Amino acid sequence: MSATLPETLAGIVPAAPNLLFPFVLQLADTSLILAHRLSEWCGHGPVLEQDLALANIALDLLGEARSYYQYAAELEGQGRTEDDLAYLRSAVEYRNPLLVEQPNGDFAHTVVRQFLFDNFHYHLLQALKESADAQLAAIAEKSLKEAAYHLKWSSEWVIRLGDGTAESRQRLDKAIAALWRFAGELTTPTTTETCLQRLGLVPDYAALLPAMEAHVAHVLGEATVPVPEAVFAQQGGKMGRHSEHLGYLLAELQYMQRSYPGLTW
Template sequence: MLTQDFTNATATSATEPSLLFPFVLQLADTSLILAHRLSEWCGHGPILEQDLAMANIALDLLGEARSYYQYAAELEGKGRTEDDLAYLRSAVEYRNPLLVEQPNGDFAHTVVRQFLFDNYHYHLLKALKDGPDTHLAGIAEKSFKEAAYHLKWSSEWIIRLGDGTAESWQRLDKAIAALWRFAGELTTPAPAETALQEIGVVPDYATLLPAMQAYAAQVLAEATVPEPTAVFAQQGGKIGRHSEHLGYLLSELQYMQRTYPGMTW
């Protein structure tokens, strides 16, 4: 049972904007980068119905990213817009965790990446929607319903692949071995998050972990795949140290704005 309490929260919507800005930006970058990765499947999905399912999830995340970017631009108060933040920053300025920038790989890799993210995203939003920052709580409230569906989608695919054929089991097992190391960063607070956790604006991630771990264990058990143990957590994305993949991703994502500055359509 999740018992995050915000009773020590001294903050309301009037949280120091300069403290809140990097965290909101991190949430925005995370949703944007994963949305872009999922959109790469568009037209290449294993079957039409799943092509659409991934595009739907990508659009949900993109919408969420926009809300965060708009709020971040407001918090920063330097006249930058959501587009400036999304399209005109370099890779080292991005604050997304490493997990979401990892390449799609095969369908199993995409599903495992999504499952690790969804499990974290769902539990984070569940806490944030009752948080003291009303703007953030509003975005979380709306996105929580979407995240609940995403988690259902990725959980069911983990189970189907694991409990499917010998080949799908093997591919799932491989994807888990490749991606589980990126899960730890999600719930390891970066300095920007620690500062907000101290004043109760962001939940203590330790309070989210029991529910997340129990859920993951339950899904993997149903999928008949072993859960990796003693995984070294790769991290760095949240402080701007990214894998090489992000640069390639951004060069495609930002191409239009870089080539035709200020273009709209």
């Protein structure tokens, strides 16, 4: 991706903030929703270290979400704040992919969901830090350090569960069967993403796929788990068509601001 825009596209640039807003919001929603899901593990982890590890990842993603929401609020320029965007939008206005709103299930389920997300997130950020948009590039550079560790963590656990006991393997297989269908949406660009990709502001997802697939093959190989056949990709979250799970999640996440508007402490 080039740092400067091709001449032919230069005339379109003034429209970029309008296009960038929904994309940045999508990144923010994605990190916030997954952070919330992971925070549900707090106090329920299988062992102390993993309880903390899940909370650490949740906090990293929450921090990343804040950076994106602040930037989104700035791009929108309508006076809304990061809190307005997070707490006062309904499920149909949320733009996160379906994967991250899926319930935690058991530990293997959470690990597989995290692995699919981390593999995309890490490779996305690595490319996004070269974005022509300086603010996005800066957020990506900071978040990449965190995402690198997340991917290491979830990859290790896929291997451990897959090549572990009969029970851990059976739980991992079940999680893969349930969640693999949600991976495709991550790398399938929406119309907005396609436009931004042409402007050089968002990486070409097709270019990320070889490295992502190589990592999946490596990790599943170590885990002695066969790579799943290509499955039908469930999509819609990035366009606001969500599973019923998101409504319940937001009900909990937004409860205080909805019940006591403007509450601070």
